[in-house]
Amino acid sequence: MASTSPPLKDELDIVIPTIRNLDFLEMWRPFFQPYHLIIVQDGDPSKTIMVPEGFDYELYNRNDINKILGPKASCISFKDSACRCFGYMISKKKYIYTIDDDCFVAKDPSGKDINALEQHIKNLLCPSTPFFFNTLYEPFRDGAVCVPTAASHGLWLNIPDYDAPTQLVKPLERNTRYVDTVLTIPKGTLFPMCGMNLAFDRDLIGPAMYFGLMGDGQPIGRYDDMWAGWCCKVICDHLGLGIKTGLPYIYHSKASNPFVNLKKEYKGIFWQEEIIPFFQTLTLSKEFTSVQKCYIELSRLVKEKLGTIDPYFLKLSEAMVTWIEAWDELNPPTKHSSK
Amino acid sequence: MASTSPPLKDELDIVIPTIRNLDFLEMWRPFFQPYHLIIVQDGDPSKTIMVPEGFDYELYNRNDINKILGPKASCISFKDSACRCFGYMISKKKYIYTIDDDCFVAKDPSGKDINALEQHIKNLLCPSTPFFFNTLYEPFRDGAVCVPTAASHGLWLNIPDYDAPTQLVKPLERNTRYVDTVLTIPKGTLFPMCGMNLAFDRDLIGPAMYFGLMGDGQPIGRYDDMWAGWCCKVICDHLGLGIKTGLPYIYHSKASNPFVNLKKEYKGIFWQEEIIPFFQTLTLSKEFTSVQKCYIELSRLVKEKLGTIDPYFLKLSEAMVTWIEAWDELNPPTKHSSK
Numbered sequence: 001m002a003s004t005s006p007p008l009k010d011e012l013d014i015v016i017p018t019i020r021n022l023d024f025l026e027m028w029r030p031f032f033q034p035y036h037l038i039i040v041q042d043g044d045p046s047k048t049i050m051v052p053e054g055f056d057y058e059l060y061n062r063n064d065i066n067k068i069l070g071p072k073a074s075c076i077s078f079k080d081s082a083c084r085c086f087g088y089m090i091s092k093k094k095y096i097y098t099i100d101d102d103c104f105v106a107k108d109p110s111g112k113d114i115n116a117l118e119q120h121i122k123n124l125l126c127p128s129t130p131f132f133f134n135t136l137y138e139p140f141r142d143g144a145v146c147v148p149t150a151a152s153h154g155l156w157l158n159i160p161d162y163d164a165p166t167q168l169v170k171p172l173e174r175n176t177r178y179v180d181t182v183l184t185i186p187k188g189t190l191f192p193m194c195g196m197n198l199a200f201d202r203d204l205i206g207p208a209m210y211f212g213l214m215g216d217g218q219p220i221g222r223y224d225d226m227w228a229g230w231c232c233k234v235i236c237d238h239l240g241l242g243i244k245t246g247l248p249y250i251y252h253s254k255a256s257n258p259f260v261n262l263k264k265e266y267k268g269i270f271w272q273e274e275i276i277p278f279f280q281t282l283t284l285s286k287e288f289t290s291v292q293k294c295y296i297e298l299s300r301l302v303k304e305k306l307g308t309i310d311p312y313f314l315k316l317s318e319a320m321v322t323w324i325e326a327w328d329e330l331n332p333p334t335k336h337s338s339k
Numbered sequence: 340m341a342s343t344s345p346p347l348k349d350e351l352d353i354v355i356p357t358i359r360n361l362d363f364l365e366m367w368r369p370f371f372q373p374y375h376l377i378i379v380q381d382g383d384p385s386k387t388i389m390v391p392e393g394f395d396y397e398l399y400n401r402n403d404i405n406k407i408l409g410p411k412a413s414c415i416s417f418k419d420s421a422c423r424c425f426g427y428m429i430s431k432k433k434y435i436y437t438i439d440d441d442c443f444v445a446k447d448p449s450g451k452d453i454n455a456l457e458q459h460i461k462n463l464l465c466p467s468t469p470f471f472f473n474t475l476y477e478p479f480r481d482g483a484v485c486v487p488t489a490a491s492h493g494l495w496l497n498i499p500d501y502d503a504p505t506q507l508v509k510p511l512e513r514n515t516r517y518v519d520t521v522l523t524i525p526k527g528t529l530f531p532m533c534g535m536n537l538a539f540d541r542d543l544i545g546p547a548m549y550f551g552l553m554g555d556g557q558p559i560g561r562y563d564d565m566w567a568g569w570c571c572k573v574i575c576d577h578l579g580l581g582i583k584t585g586l587p588y589i590y591h592s593k594a595s596n597p598f599v600n601l602k603k604e605y606k607g608i609f610w611q612e613e614i615i616p617f618f619q620t621l622t623l624s625k626e627f628t629s630v631q632k633c634y635i636e637l638s639r640l641v642k643e644k645l646g647t648i649d650p651y652f653l654k655l656s657e658a659m660v661t662w663i664e665a666w667d668e669l670n671p672p673t674k675h676s677s678k
Contacts, residue, residue, distance in 0.1 A: 109448075131528075131619075132528070132529055132530070132531075132615075133524050133525075133528045133529065133530035133584070134530075134531075135492065135494065135530055135531060135533070135584050136494070136499060136514065137516075137518055153474065155474065155475070160475060175475065177476075177519055177520075178519070179476055179518060179519055179520045180516055180517070180518055180519070181516075181518045181520070183522075185472050186472075186525045186527070186528035187527075187528070188525070188526075188527045188528070189470075189471070189472045189525035189526070189527070189528065190471055190472065191471070191472035191473075191474055192471075192472075192473075192474060194474070245472070245474050276471075280470075
């Protein structure tokens with residue numbers, strides 16, 4: 001372990017949705033042990049999650065979530081990794097890093113272990129440049145028109161996190177190309193956000209990092225991070241915040257079952273033909289000056305414009321409101337900056 | 340030399356604005372010799388440009404340009420590398436590659452010589468994806484919403500092509516990072532185009548690739564490629580065409596003099612504070628369905644909106660119209676596709 005104090009040690013929580021694999025924390029020990037972990041158990045609360053010694057952590061299962069949120073717990077998904085967003089809400093830190101338990105330490109082209117968290121922190125602390133495309137890839141340079149960075153989207157080597165149809169068509173595809181750069185995603189451009197290796201600033205964008213209604217009792221799964229990414233991007237564009245993508249890489253060890261995935265995704269695959277144009281064309285008026293206000297307005301638009309696709313979106317729209325109410329209850333406005 | 344026929348051998352011209360350095364063509368011989376070169380001499384027409392044996396080329400100096408274009412030659416810059424755009428106009432090929440004479444063959448991380456032209460051709464022949472940000476960097480994949488690629492913007496190792504103030508502040512900065520990717524520049528996002536290592540499809544975007552009025556008799560220099568890049572990008576966005584940036588790299592061997600550059604640039608540095616917002620906010624109505632129509636409309640807007648900054652923009656606006664007239668004269672509409 002490094003002898004100097006790890007960056008943002010007291011300002012960052014690591015949120016993990018269940019840990020099925022004990023090797024996971026052992027592998028990350030040199031990088032994660034200094035930080036506080038929030039583990040959100042996604043399935044049966046009677047099962048015990050084993051955490052190796054030496055880690056500082058808190059663990060929440062479904063019973064805990066129900067106890068803490070009461071009826072508002074309805075906005076947190078069950079039996080789906082989307083439940084992780086409860087960890088974003090319960091955290092009291094400024095920064096969150098979230099990672100899946102099948103993501104291991106990757107190596108850079110020189111063979112050195114990549115400290116993913118350290119790179120995410122660099123990304124978050126360095127401004128973004130969403131208004132102009134920097135062909136030399138520098139995320140920031142003096143004099144550039146820049147904005148605070150709200151989120152850092154890291155990538156993955158080995159198994160790509162594809163949708164089920166792509167998994168079926170390209171079962172052997174592996175990502176081996178290490179692209180040595182970090183890019184600000186330009187203003188007005190959406191992107192497919194993946195929750196496997198993601199860091200963000202709770203104060204800046206936390207209330208929009210809602211992973212939706214997925215899994216148990218819902219007609220859809222696996223769109224949790226995509227949904228959060230679309231919502232966050234339009235709100236960041238509106239509020240003048242940046243989202244970066246690129247470094248750091250993690251090593252994604254195992255592909256999920258494409259047939260199971262297809263079942264979870266197939267409605268999403270239809271629906272996104274309307275969801276994406278919805279996000280591409282929506283505008284938020286100037287009166288919406290905080291993430292919460294933007295998100296409530298977004299929930300209204302989801303009801304109005306997507307409600308006709310399927311009753312699911314009416315339920316989702318209500319859950320978005322419940323999520324903000326629960327967020328504000330756990331994070332009273334006096335505590336965090338209200339832009 | 341490769342034994343197979345080089346790609347697009349009969350469909351691509353290489354345009355070079357003057358050759359001061361005989362090593363330049365020797366170094367590129369393995370890659371360029373199969374292609375036809377168009378050399379546009381930027382300075383004194385009485386000086387002779389030496390071209391090594393074995394190259395197939397045509398050379399135009401100022402006298403030739405005056406003879407061919409008559410009074411319309413006024414739109415072609417003199418004593419500035421912006422004159423290269425005459426080569427775009429006189430070419431009869433579908434594709435152009437343009438490169439500066441201080442750009443040499445770069446090596447990839449494995450030490451192999453990079454065939455820049457081959458990579459540009461790959462970029463141009465593969466569609467672009469300007470509507471969505473692909474986090475895995477693939478320029479194109481089946482099923483993605485894609486558009487034809489109009490231009491491929493290559494990068495450079497060693498000396499960055501900075502503006503004079505940045506050159507002065509960071510005189511020792513060298514670009515050594517090889518970023519192994521090609522990206523579509525998203526719709527609605529401008530970028531700083533560099534003409535040192537650039538390929539494009541004349542049929543798709545040629546008439547917008549005008550390098551403006553620079554150098555001798557003009558109050559500004561060095562903004563030739565920037566200007567063309569802004570114009571091309573807004574027209575590509577409007578017509579549903581893509582521009583890519585990234586690979587291939589060339590090796591930029593020498594920095595130009597920052598003091599000389601500052602003198603050429605300083606008006607541009609002021610003016611771009613208004614020029615960039617002008618391009619960021621302008622919209623072209625649906626009636627403008629060809630590059631030529633878009634460009635004439637753009638010239639009207641330049642006169643209307645930028646003419647108040649300096650009389651230079653009135654002259655530039657007229658030159659833009661002259662350029663299109665000359666283009667259409669040399670490239671009668673029956674010959675090339677009018678979108």
